[in-house]
Amino acid sequence: MKYNKVVLPAMALSLSAFLAACGSDDTTKDTDKNASGDAAKELNLLITSEPPKLHPQLATDSTSGAIIGNAFEGLTTMVNGEPILAAAEDYKVSDDLLTYTFTLRDAEWSNGDKVTAEDFAFAWLWGLNPENASEYPSILYAIKGAEKYNNGQGTAEEVGIKAIDEKTLEVTLEAPTPYFLELTAFRTFFPIHKATAEANPNWFTEADSYVSNGPYNLASWAHSSEMVLEKRDTYWDAENVDIEKVNVAMVESETTQMTMFDNNEVDFLGAPFGTISLDSIDRLKSEDKLNVSDLSGIYWYKFNTEDDVMQNENIRKALSLSIDREGLVKNITKGEQEPALGIVPNSVAGFGDDEGYFQDANYEEAKKYLDAGLKELGLASAADLEIKVSYNTSEAHAAIAQFIQQGWTKNLGIKIKLDNAEWQVYLDKINGGDYQVGRMGWSADYNDAYSFLEMYSSAENGNNQTGWSNAEYTKLLKESTTETDSAKRLEKLLEAEAIIMEDMPVAPIYFQTNLNVVSDKVENMVPDAKGTINLKYVDVK
C-alpha cells in the first residue's frame, strides 16, 4: 500500500464541500434571500427552541403556545385585551351566567373538513381525560364537572360540555366566570380535529399530519431547525390576513438572535418570538429601538412560612420593605418593569394604583419590623440571623439575588447566603419546602386578578409553595367566584390582596414587561398583556 498522497489540505476543502452538500439535503429548500424589500408578504421570526409539544391541550410552554396560537383558533380570540368572536359567530349566556351556548361559523380545517362543535367537545374532554396526562387541565376547571373527571372521580358524561348539533356547543360552568370568554381564547380551549387525533395519536409531531383551524397552516417542520407557517386561503377570514408566509427559525443563543436581528435576518425579537438579552438592552434603548409594553406577570420572592425564621411575619415584612425595587429595575433588569407594591399587575383593570400596599425601599419601617421580629425569635441582633436566598441558575436571577442580598446585608445587617440550583432541581426544592426565600415568577393565562390570587387560597395548592393560608382570604376568593356583580367581585379581590400583603408570605418585586424590537417593514406587531402575538393582525409593508 502506498500512503504517499498526503495532500490533505487541498483535499480537506474539496471534501468538506462535498460533505456539506450531502449534509444539507435533509433540510428545507434553501430560501436564501435578501432580507430587504421582497414583494412576497413574508415574515421572518425565531423561537428559542424546538417546540416540545405542539398540541393545544398538551402545550405548557410559551414557545409551543406561540405557534399553536397562530395555527389554531378558539371560539374567541383576544384583540387589544378584549375577547372577540372567532371560531364562534355568536354566543348566548343564560341569566344565571352558568350556561354559554356558542354557535360556530362556517369554517374548515386545514384538511378541508368542516369545523364542528364535536371537535371542540372532543378536544376539551381529551384535555381533561387523565389518561392523556395533559399538564395544564386546571384551566378547564371552570366547566362543570371538569375537575372531578380530571381527578378520576367523575365521568366524561358528567362534564358540562355538549355538542348539541354540528354548529352548536353548549357549555355549563361550575360558577359564574366573568372572564370565561377570555378563557376560550386560550389554547387549552382550542378544538382539535377529532378524526385525525383518533387515527394518529402523534398527529402533532410532524407537519404532514398536522391539522389546524387557524389562519396559518404548518407547512413544514425541520425539527430543531426551522418551521414554516403558510396562510390558509380557506380560512374564513383569509381576506384580512396580510402575511402569506412565516419562517420560524429555532435559535437558542441570545447573542445569535441579536446578531440575526441586526443582520436583518429576522423581523422581530422578543417574547414570544425570541428573547432580548440583558446586555443588549442598553444599546437598543440608546438607538431608540426598544419597545416596552405591560405584561400580566410578576416576579416575586416567596417566603417559606413553615421555616423557623420565615414563619415570623415581622421578619418577612422587614425583608420585603427593604428591597429597593426602583433601583433594581433601573440598574439590573433595565426592562422598564414596574416596581411591584402589590400582587396583581397594573394591566389588570382596577388594580395597581401607584400607592401600593407599602412604600418601596422603606428602610426605617423595615428596621422596626426587624427589631420586633428579632425579639420574637429571641435573637440579640440581626447578625445572628442567616437567611438563604434560593434561585434557579440564570444570569438574570443571579444578578437580582445579588442586588437584593447586598441591600439586605447593608440595610438590615442580616447575613444572606445565595443558593442556586438548576431548574428541575430547584423546582424540587421549592415544592418540597426545602428553602427559606425563593424566587418565582407568574404570568397569567387570563388577565384577571383571580389568576394571581387563587394560588394562595389554600396551603395545599401546588402553586402556593409558601405554606401560608388565611381563612378570611380563602373565604373572599371563594365568594368572588360566585359574585355576579363585577364591582362587588373586584372589591372582594382587592380585599383579598390587602390581606395577603398584610401577612406578606411573598415579597412582590416587579411587574413584568414585554420587551421587543421590530423591523421597520412590520406593522401592528405588539404582544398583548399575556405576551401573545396574533399574526393574523400583523401587516408587512
Add this chain to the structure above:
Amino acid sequence: MLKFIIKRLLYIVLAMYLIITATFFLMQLAPGSPFASERDLPPAIEEQLNAKYGLDNPWYIQYKDYLVDTMTFDFGESMKYTGRSTNDLITESFPVSLALGLQAMILAIGIGILLGVVSALYHNKFPDYAATIIAILGISVPSFILAGLLQYYLSYKMGLFPVSGWKGFSYTILPAFAIAITHAGFIAKLTRSSMLEQNNSDYVKLARAKGLGKWTVVFKHSLRNALLPVVTYLGPLFAGVITGSFVIEQIFAVPGLGRHFVTSITNRDYTVIMGTTVFYSLILLFAVLIVDILYSVIDPRIKLKGAKK
C-alpha cells in the same frame, strides 16, 4: 487479528454494560423530575405520566426494563418532546452532526498537519514560531469565543456567511471552522514534535544525504511515521466531533445531536439521556477499536495483542 478483534468486542460489551448501569443509577440519584414545571402538576396527572413511562415501578424493575430496552435499541418516547421517539431524535440529528463533524475533522487534520510539518521543517525559524502561535491560540481560545468572533466579523460585518441556521453549504463553514480550530492546534503540536523526532532519526538523515529534497523526504519517509501519535488522537476526536458540539450547535443553531446530549440532562429526559449515552458510548468504543486496528496497518512493527506471532 481476528482473535484480537473478538476479544476487544467482548470488552466493548462489558464496557457498555458498566456505562449503562452507571448511567441508570446516576439518573436515579439525580434530584428533579422530568415533569416538574413552573405550573403545578395535578398529582393525578403526575401519576399518569409516571405510569406511562414506567417511573412508578421499583428501581430493580426499571433497571431490568432499561437493560432490555437497550439490548433492543428501543429507548422509548422522549419525556419532553411528547409523541417523539428517542430513536427519531437521534436519527434526525445525528446525520447533521456527522456531516458537520467530518467536515470539521478534515479541516482540523489538514490545517493541523500542515502547520505541524511547516513547524518542524523550519525548526526555530519564523514559520515555526508563526505556526506554533497559531496552534497555541487555537488550543487556548475557547470555541464559543471563536464562534462569536467568526459570527460577528464574517457574517455580520462582512456578510460573507449566514449568521446561523442549517440550510445549505454556506451555513456549515463557520461552525466547522469553530470546531476544527482547537483540534487543529492539538494535531499541529503532535505532528511537530513527532516530525522533529523523525528528522533526527538515521533513515531521514540517510535520505537527505542521498540528496532527496526536503518535501520529498517528508512525504515519502518521515510523515508516515510521524503520524502515529496523530492517529491515536483521531479515535476520540472522531467520536467527539461527529456527535456534535453543544456550544457550537447552540451558537449557530445547528440541529445536531450535541444539543440533545446536554439538554436531555437538564430536562431530566431519561429516555433521551439513555439513548444518547448508549449511542455515544458505542461510537466512542468502536472508534478506539478502529484506531488500534489502523495502528498495525500504518506501522507493521506494531503487533496487536492476541494476533498471531
